[in-house]
Amino acid sequence: MLDGWVPWPEPLAEKYRAEGYWEGRPLDRLLRESAGRTPRRTALVDADGSGWTYAELDLRADRMAAGLRRLGIGDGDRVVVQLPNTDAFVVLFFALLRAGAIPVLTLPAHRESEIVHVAEVSGATAYAIPDLHDGFDHRTLARALRKAVPGVEHVLVAGDAAEFTALADIDADPAPLPEPDPGDVAVLLLSGGTTGKPKLIPRTHDDYTYNVRASAEVCGFDANTVYLVVLPTAHNFALACPGLLGTLMGGGTVVLSPTPSPEDAFALIEREKVTATAVVPPIALLWLDAVEWEEADLSSLSLLQVGGSKLGAEPAARVEPALGCRLQQVFGMAEGLLNYTRLDDPSELVIGTQGRPLSPADELRVVDEDDRDVPPGESGELLTRGPYTLRGYYRAAEHNTRAFTTDGYYRTGDLVRILPSGHLVVEGRAKDQINRGGDKISAEELENHILAHPGVHDAAVVGMPDETMGERTCAYLVPRGQAPGQRELAAFLTERGVAAYKLPDRVEVIEAFPRTSVGKIDKKALGRLIADLLRAEGIGGN
Numbered sequence: 313m314l315d316g317w318v319p320w321p322e323p324l325a326e327k328y329r330a331e332g333y334w335e336g337r338p339l340d341r342l343l344r345e346s347a348g349r350t351p352r353r354t355a356l357v358d359a360d361g362s363g364w365t366y367a368e369l370d371l372r373a374d375r376m377a378a379g380l381r382r383l384g385i386g387d388g389d390r391v392v393v394q395l396p397n398t399d400a401f402v403v404l405f406f407a408l409l410r411a412g413a414i415p416v417l418t419l420p421a422h423r424e425s426e427i428v429h430v431a432e433v434s435g436a437t438a439y440a441i442p443d444l445h446d447g448f449d450h451r452t453l454a455r456a457l458r459k460a461v462p463g464v465e466h467v468l469v470a471g472d473a474a475e476f477t478a479l480a481d482i483d484a485d486p487a488p489l490p491e492p493d494p495g496d497v498a499v500l501l502l503s504g505g506t507t508g509k510p511k512l513i514p515r516t517h518d519d520y521t522y523n524v525r526a527s528a529e530v531c532g533f534d535a536n537t538v539y540l541v542v543l544p545t546a547h548n549f550a551l552a553c554p555g556l557l558g559t560l561m562g563g564g565t566v567v568l569s570p571t572p573s574p575e576d577a578f579a580l581i582e583r584e585k586v587t588a589t590a591v592v593p594p595i596a597l598l599w600l601d602a603v604e605w606e607e608a609d610l611s612s613l614s615l616l617q618v619g620g621s622k623l624g625a626e627p628a629a630r631v632e633p634a635l636g637c638r639l640q641q642v643f644g645m646a647e648g649l650l651n652y653t654r655l656d657d658p659s660e661l662v663i664g665t666q667g668r669p670l671s672p673a674d675e676l677r678v679v680d681e682d683d684r685d686v687p688p689g690e691s692g693e694l695l696t697r698g699p700y701t702l703r704g705y706y707r708a709a710e711h712n713t714r715a716f717t718t719d720g721y722y723r724t725g726d727l728v729r730i731l732p733s734g735h736l737v738v739e740g741r742a743k744d745q746i747n748r749g750g751d752k753i754s755a756e757e758l759e760n761h762i763l764a765h766p767g768v769h770d771a772a773v774v775g776m777p778d779e780t781m782g783e784r785t786c787a788y789l790v791p792r793g794q795a796p797g798q799r800e801l802a803a804f805l806t807e808r809g810v811a812a813y814k815l816p817d818r819v820e821v822i823e824a825f826p827r828t829s830v831g832k833i834d835k836k837a838l839g840r841l842i843a844d845l846l847r848a849e850g851i852g853g854n
């Protein structure tokens with residue numbers, strides 16, 4: 313068993329098994345079973361139109377698993393996976409599971425700062441990348457990673473491998489492989505983070521299979537589903553809610569979009585007769601506008617899932633008339649808990665709430681600053697535990713004492729209120745994080761990078777209101793001599809290997825920070841300051 317993760321207490325695990333939430337099946341089984349039922353149906357279609365049947369995908373995953381084991385990758389080895397929305401991701405994901413290895417899923421946008429950290433914490437022995445993606449040569453990053461983390465022995469490349477191993481060459485005759493313990497960790501997901509460094513989220517075979525199965529049920533995914541992956545495949549929403557995995561479990565077809573642009577996505581919806589997809593609110597807004605001028609036939613689309621950040625009621629109300637499909641709001645987190653509006657919910661709830669918990673076994677509390685339950689219907693911080701919500705971040709014992717209550721509830725950092733119907737309304741956030749249109753930025757992580765700049769004495773990162781993204785990132789700087797401007801700071805942070813989505817959208821210089829009564833930087837006051845400034849400039853804010 314993998315060490316450094318926090319399992320559920322045995323009595324609770326026993327209950328989840330007894331009540332049928334955990335079925336004791338390895339995660340890769342969902343592909344095996346669909347391939348057994350419908351070997352000749354199309355499982356996967358790439359953007360260029362090349363397709364894989366279930367039998368082909370299943371066999372290729374088996375062959376790659378055998379090849380991985382021959383390379384010495386298996387049995388609990390962690391492999392950092394950073395692949396875009398291509399079939400290479402899907403094949404490698406199942407091959408790793410079958411080889412007994414643990415995929416550590418990162419986003420294509422991550423750079424040296426994030427990848428080195430994730431490889432270090434996970435103790436990874438391999439790193440899987442595309443050769444080039446979005447104008448960036450991932451092999452260069454791989455070279456830097458191998459210097460920084462010598463334990464990373466293998467670099468696996470989709471495309472031109474240079475001195476590394478081509479994924480296409482990882483191939484061997486399948487041999488029977490040991491089955492993993494379904495109670496053990498299957499994948500490590502990346503958390504949005506609220507502290508200095510990104511955290512890893514262990515998801516077990518049992519818990520993630522349940523996450524996928526229950527989501528597929530609630531969303532009505534079956535063999536007729538054609539699901540378009542628009543968000544990065546590595547994102548929990550697109551992967552497992554019900555996403556790519558839920559589609560394969562039901563025997564449907566997964567279509568991979570290289571980008572979320574209306575040009576790419578609409579063309580694929582028309583060509584492949586896509587029935588369902590999942591996006592973040594800024595993409596939903598873009599699509600709502602694009603239907604006015606893009607000519608594509610979207611009539612096959614019956615479900616648009618929107619989540620990752622809050623969708624306003626006004627655009628929510630426009631989805632069904634403009635796109636001709638049902639809207640589903642999803643308030644979820646890589647840590648576990650998922651809330652969905654249901655397909656048969658009345659439209660007030662679909663438009664005005666962020667859904668209700670997926671599972672009857674999800675336990676939710678809404679508490680005040682002293683962890684006392686607030687009266688029903690009032691707003692407070694959401695705490696949760698359940699059969700698919702983590703009990704601790706991976707190798708983060710100290711942080712876990714703050715991120716969880718002593719009885720195992722995860723502190724989401726989200727401010728919510730719960731309606732009598734059980735639906736949640738997300739009202740804000742208590743955590744020090746910026747949600748930039750679904751991309752999560754830990755203020756502390758970014759501040760630590762900014763503080764390395766010689767022209768910065770102190771830094772505080774806050775969100776500023778933005779009509780399309782919900783919020784963007786503003787860095788307040790107390791200068792030491794000459795403070796950097798926005799472009800100089802962005803160049804400095806890029807040089808340090810910080811992902812582009814984390815770069816501050818705006819920099820403001822301030823002589824001294826406002827302080828709270830206990831002397832902490834008053835971020836609420838800074839947030840008001842930037843909102844006032846934007847309003848005075850006539851941009852955004854309300």
Ligand code: OOB
Pocket residue numbers: 503504548549553618619620621622623641642643644645646647650666724726738741747750752
């Ligand atoms: C999803 O997962 P993460 O891990 O990137 O981010 C989780 C956080 C939540 O704690 C909340 O702060 C925010 O993102 N969030 C929303 C939201 N959905 C997520 N805030 C308001 N309204 C929503 N609908 O973002 C994620 C994972 C699975 C499914 C969907 C989203």
